[in-house]
Amino acid sequence: MQIKVNTDKTIEHHASLDEHVQTVVTAAISRFAEQITRVEVHLSDNNSQKSVDGDNRCLMEARVTGYQPIAVSAHAATLHQAISGAADKLRRAIDSALGRLSDKRHATAPLAADEVADEETSE
Numbered sequence: 001m002q003i004k005v006n007t008d009k010t011i012e013h014h015a016s017l018d019e020h021v022q023t024v025v026t027a028a029i030s031r032f033a034e035q036i037t038r039v040e041v042h043l044s045d046n047n048s049q050k051s052v053d054g055d056n057r058c059l060m061e062a063r064v065t066g067y068q069p070i071a072v073s074a075h076a077a078t079l080h081q082a083i084s085g086a087a088d089k090l091r092r093a094i095d096s097a098l099g100r101l102s103d104k105r106h107a108t109a110p111l112a113a114d115e116v117a118d119e120e121t122s123e
Helices: 015-032 079-108 113-122
Strands: 002-007 036-045 056-064 070-076
Touching: 002 015, 015 036, 015 056, 015 079, 036 079, 056 079, 070 079
Parallel strands: 002 036
Antiparallel strands: 036 056, 056 070
């Protein structure tokens, strides 16, 4: 699973920020690592000119095999809180999406031969 970090001009992009994002995202979605090819993380501070906190934004987009890209975002007072919030939302969104895929596969899966035999004897 590849994790790519993008920042706008208001955020200083450095190695420790990349490491932090890698750690948080990996911890949140590691159980889905086999199904995810890439996660793109976009960081911005919409109020960089002002001294107002609360508009740090983290947008995460995961590319899941066999599914449309899944995108979530979070706003918070600090960049670290926004990253954590978005990672939690992404985990829940992927869990939900893969659950729906699993449900669709089970609903359309043909019955095994022994299940067909069981249904015929019960009628």
